[in-house]
Amino acid sequence: MPAVDKDIRVIKAERPPERFARGWHCLGIADAYRDGKAHSFDAFGTRLAIFADSTGKLNVVDGYCPHMGADLGEGVIKGDTLACPFHGWQWGGDGKCKAIPYAGRVPPRARIKSWPTMEENKQLFVWHDAEGNQPQPEVAIPKIEECFTGEWSDWIWETVKIDTNCRELIDNVSDMAHFYYVHGARATYFKNTFEKHVARQEMRGKPRADLKVAGDNMDFGGSEVTIDELYSVATYYGPSYMIDYLSSIVNGMQVEAYLINCHVPIDQNSFTLHVGLMVKKLPFLDDEMNAQIAQMYAKGNRDGFFQDVAIWKSKTRIDNPLLCEADGPIYQLRRWYEQFYVDVADIEPDMVDRFEVEMDLTKSNEMWVADEAANKAAQQAAE
Known part of the structure; x- marks a missing residue:
């Protein structure tokens, strides 16, 4: 085996970290999600579903229905819920299943993750934290005042x-x-x-x-x-x-x-x-x-x-x-x-x-x- 020249710089590269960064992440222009449709967004090694309720509030929840795995982003907005395209289970922005159209009761564990959101600068943000902590006020996205002046x-x-x-x-x-x-x-x-x-x-x-x-x-x-x-x-x-x-x-x-x-x-x-x-x-x-x-x-x-x-x-x-x-x-x-x-x-x-x-x-x-x-x-x- 030939000798290694110690003066030659050898590139080192470890695998990227498995976890994803803690912080606010921008999903795009907020009003683009207020078109009366549900939307899918791949992020953090999973899929998110985004929908606006009857008040215009944007909600982000886990993107796959835990019933049979359908993509909720392909579902239909019904009032304040997102209905699964596969079997019609209706999910609220808080992650709780609100109704199953063909069943008399909702299983008590019928719940998916509801992701913390904020809107700023006419954009939608979602909070990610591997520890599950809620965002602190000091890390909020700053407001760009010029967004709202018309100038x-x-x-x-x-x-x-x-x-x-x-x-x-x-x-x-x-x-x-x-x-x-x-x-x-x-x-x-x-x-x-x-x-x-x-x-x-x-x-x-x-x-x-x-x-x-x-x-x-x-x-x-x-x-x-x-x-x-x-x-x-x-x-x-x-x-x-x-x-x-x-x-x-x-x-x-x-x-x-x-x-x-x-x-x-x-x-x-x-x-x-x-x-x-x-x-x-x-x-x-x-x-x-x-x-x-x-x-x-x-x-x-x-x-x-x-x-x-x-x-x-x-x-x-x-x-x-x-x-x-x-x-x-x-x-x-x-x-x-x-x-x-x-x-x-x-x-x-x-x-x-x-x-x-x-x-x-x-x-x-x-x-x-x-x-x-x-x-x-x-x-x-x-x-």
């Missing part, structure tokens, strides 16, 4: 299944360098702050001079789009829901947006990704142009996520990433993330204590500017 667009929402472990998505919070190589933006300022159940990334940047960015070829009031400056404050509230305030200088004007990036684990190797965007309306533009700007931003952010997805499809899981001095605090972020996968009694101080770092990007930007100039020169020579 911003409606949410432009997209949902897609991603076949990888959701930790890949979380790593982006601290992965400063990938914005240049994957998303075409050069970070000029980058700061991470982790504390309690909140992880924040603040970034300023500029589009790469040697690449076209989303929207470059879009008409903007008769002129081509030019994006000069980018600013982002992306904050995870718990393990799965991120609110990202975005500000860009587009053709000399400030355009503001909120991006929602959130996910729900389906199993250990796949998750449902929700991407939502709303844009502040520019008062001097008509509704059509404001809608066009919102769609431009939505498309750009969607395309950006799928740039990440393309990487995830072929990369391997790595628990011991080899980092350099200009990388962000990946290990500290992952330590913060661990708090959601252990019992509350086992949360350690270094998972939740305040951690803050502002990166020095002077050298990185010198090298990137030189790289952009060389790439542009090569492009011009080839034309």
